Amino acid sequence: MTILLEWSVEKLQPYVELTSNEIFAVLEVPPRPELGDVAFPCYALARKWKKSPEAIAGELADRFNAGASDVRAEAAGSYLNLFFDPRQWAPRLLAAALEHEYGYSADGEGERVVIDLSSPNIAKPFGVGHLRSTMIGNALANLYRASGYEVVTVNHIGDWGTQFGKLMAAYKRWGDEEQLKQSPIRESLRLYVKFHEETEQDETLEDEGRRWFWRLENGDPEALKLWHYFVSFSLEEFERVYARLGVTFNHTLGESFYNDKMGAVVEQLREQQLLVESDGAQVVRLDDQGIPPCLILKSDGTTIYPTRDLATALYRRREMKADRLLYVVGGEQKLHFQQVFSVLQRMGMDWAVNCEHIPFGLMKIDGRKMSTRKGQVVYLDTVLDEAVRKAEAIIEEKNAGLANRREVAEAVGIGAIVFNDLKHSRMLEVDFSLDEAIRFEGETGPYVQYTAARCYKLLRTGMTRGLAVDEIAGDSVYLTGPAAWDCLKMLGAFPAMVKEALRVHEPSVLARYLLDVSQSFNRFYHQERVLSESTEETLAKLGVVAATVQVLRTGLELLGLKAPQQI
Structure with missing residues (x-):
C-alpha cells in the first residue's frame, strides 16, 4: 500500500499547499475497499483555507477529477478518498513487486552495526528461553543487511563467573566422568541443580564454589582443565543447535576473552576520577540521571558484569569499528545497560549515544520464570x-x-x-x-x-x-x-x-x-x-x-x- 501512498502524494501535491512529507504524514488507508484506496483528511487544510474540512473535501474532489484520468476522487465527510484505476495502476504495482531484490535498500550504506545476540551460558542447556534473543537478533541482523548496513554478529558466550566454581565443586563431589562424557549438558545440569539443592542444607558449599573459581582465575591447572572441557563440549552442542536454526555468527567470544581488557577500563575510570568508594566497593555514581551507582569493583577488588561490558563495548568500537552497538538481551537487564551506557558517556565516549539495548519479554513455563539452578528448563x-x-x-x-x-x-x-x-x-x-x-x-x-x-x-x-x-x-x-x-x-x-x-x-x-x-x-x-x-x-x-x-x-x-x- 505504501507505493500507492507515495503515488498519492504526487497526485495531491498540485492541489494542496503542503509539502510532500506533510501530505504523506496524514494519508490513511481506508478500513473498507469501497471507501477507496487512499484517504486524505482535509483537517490539515482547514486553518489555511479558512473553510470547513467538509467543504474542502468537496472542492478538492471537483478540482482533482477535472485534472486526473487515472485516479478518481470522492468527498466523504472530512475526507478526500482516492480510487486508483486498476487497469492503469495494477501493472505498475506488479512491475515494482517483480523487481530484483524488491524490499532491499541502501539506507544504511557505509555504516557498521555490531549486534550482540543469543549469548547462552556454558555448561547449561540450550533451552527454549534462548530462542528469543537468538531469533529476534538474527532477524534484526537480516533486516539491517537488507537495508544496506554492514552487520557484524557476536555471540557473547557466558563462559566465566562463580557458577563455574560451583559446577567444579559439584563435579568433584558427585560427578561421574563416564556420564559426563556420554551426556555432558544433562550431567552438568544435574550437578548444577544438585549443588544448589545441597547448599540449602550446607552453606559451606558456597565457599567451596568460590574457592574453585578463585583457583580458575589464578590459573590452577586442574580448574583450567575442567573449565576447558566444559567450554569445548558446550560450544559443540551450541553449534549443532545453531545449525538447525540456520543461525551463524561473525564472532563467538566468551566473557573470558575480555579478562585482560578490564584492568585498562578500571585504570581509565580511576584516572578520570569517576570511581568513588561505596561500602568498600568502587562505583561510578549516576545520581544525576536518577539511576543507582554502577558497580565496577566489588569490595574484594574483583570485577563484575558492568566492568566486563564496558571493556566489551570499547573493544567492539575500537577493534570491530562499530558505528552502532545493539544488545538483544532480555528486558530484565534494562537498568544494567542504562548504567553501562551512562558510564561510557561519562568516560567521554560520544559514540555511546549509538549504543542501544533491544529488550524482550521473558519466556515462562506455566507462568513461572525458567530457572537453570532449579532444573526448570525445556530443551x-x-x-x-x-x-x-x-x-x-x-x-x-x-x-x-x-x-x-x-x-x-x-x-x-x-x-x-x-x-x-x-x-x-x-x-x-x-x-x-x-x-x-x-x-x-x-x-x-x-x-x-x-x-x-x-x-x-x-x-x-x-x-x-x-x-x-x-x-x-x-x-x-x-x-x-x-x-x-x-x-x-x-x-x-x-x-x-x-x-x-x-x-x-x-x-x-x-x-x-x-x-x-x-x-x-x-x-x-x-x-x-x-x-x-x-x-x-x-x-x-x-x-x-x-x-x-x-x-x-x-x-x-x-x-x-x-x-x-x-x-
Whole structure:
C-alpha cells in the first residue's frame, strides 16, 4: 500500500499547499475497499483555507477529477478518498513487486552495526528461553543487511563467573566422568541443580564454589582443565543447535576473552576520577540521571558484569569499528545497560549515544520464570524434534511421495517454532506452550510456507504449459478483479514493512505483514481462476503469483525461515 501512498502524494501535491512529507504524514488507508484506496483528511487544510474540512473535501474532489484520468476522487465527510484505476495502476504495482531484490535498500550504506545476540551460558542447556534473543537478533541482523548496513554478529558466550566454581565443586563431589562424557549438558545440569539443592542444607558449599573459581582465575591447572572441557563440549552442542536454526555468527567470544581488557577500563575510570568508594566497593555514581551507582569493583577488588561490558563495548568500537552497538538481551537487564551506557558517556565516549539495548519479554513455563539452578528448563532440541515430527506426519498424510520429506519437515517444523515467537511483539511475556508453539493452523509460519509452496506449484504448472515467467505481462484487464487488486496493493507495502520493522526493531511487524500477504493471496487464489484457457489471462495472473512468492520468500528469509518449494 505504501507505493500507492507515495503515488498519492504526487497526485495531491498540485492541489494542496503542503509539502510532500506533510501530505504523506496524514494519508490513511481506508478500513473498507469501497471507501477507496487512499484517504486524505482535509483537517490539515482547514486553518489555511479558512473553510470547513467538509467543504474542502468537496472542492478538492471537483478540482482533482477535472485534472486526473487515472485516479478518481470522492468527498466523504472530512475526507478526500482516492480510487486508483486498476487497469492503469495494477501493472505498475506488479512491475515494482517483480523487481530484483524488491524490499532491499541502501539506507544504511557505509555504516557498521555490531549486534550482540543469543549469548547462552556454558555448561547449561540450550533451552527454549534462548530462542528469543537468538531469533529476534538474527532477524534484526537480516533486516539491517537488507537495508544496506554492514552487520557484524557476536555471540557473547557466558563462559566465566562463580557458577563455574560451583559446577567444579559439584563435579568433584558427585560427578561421574563416564556420564559426563556420554551426556555432558544433562550431567552438568544435574550437578548444577544438585549443588544448589545441597547448599540449602550446607552453606559451606558456597565457599567451596568460590574457592574453585578463585583457583580458575589464578590459573590452577586442574580448574583450567575442567573449565576447558566444559567450554569445548558446550560450544559443540551450541553449534549443532545453531545449525538447525540456520543461525551463524561473525564472532563467538566468551566473557573470558575480555579478562585482560578490564584492568585498562578500571585504570581509565580511576584516572578520570569517576570511581568513588561505596561500602568498600568502587562505583561510578549516576545520581544525576536518577539511576543507582554502577558497580565496577566489588569490595574484594574483583570485577563484575558492568566492568566486563564496558571493556566489551570499547573493544567492539575500537577493534570491530562499530558505528552502532545493539544488545538483544532480555528486558530484565534494562537498568544494567542504562548504567553501562551512562558510564561510557561519562568516560567521554560520544559514540555511546549509538549504543542501544533491544529488550524482550521473558519466556515462562506455566507462568513461572525458567530457572537453570532449579532444573526448570525445556530443551530447545526437544521442542524442535516434536515440531519436526508433527510436520513430517502432516506431509506424509498430504504428500507421501515428497522426495525430500525430512528436509522439508525440518524447515516447516522449525519454522513453526520460530514464527510463533516472532509474530508477537518482542516486549510481550511468553508463557511457553508446546502445543501452541507447534500449531500448524491459523496465523502460523507453516501457513505462510504453505502459501509460498502453493505459488511455486502454480508457477511450475504454468511452465509445463509452455509459459515462462519472464513472459509475464501485467498490462491487462485480468489484474483488475477486486482480489487481484487487493493482493497487489498488499505487495506494494513490502518495502515499507521492512523499513518499519527495522525502525522499531520489531520482527513482528514483518511477520504480521507476511500473514496479511498470505491471506490476501489465498483470497485471490480462491476467488479468481489463475490457470485459465487464455494465455494472456494466465500470464497476467501468474505475475501476481510470482510477485507474491518473491515477497513471501524474501520475508521468510529475513525472519530466519525457509520457503520450501514443495510441502
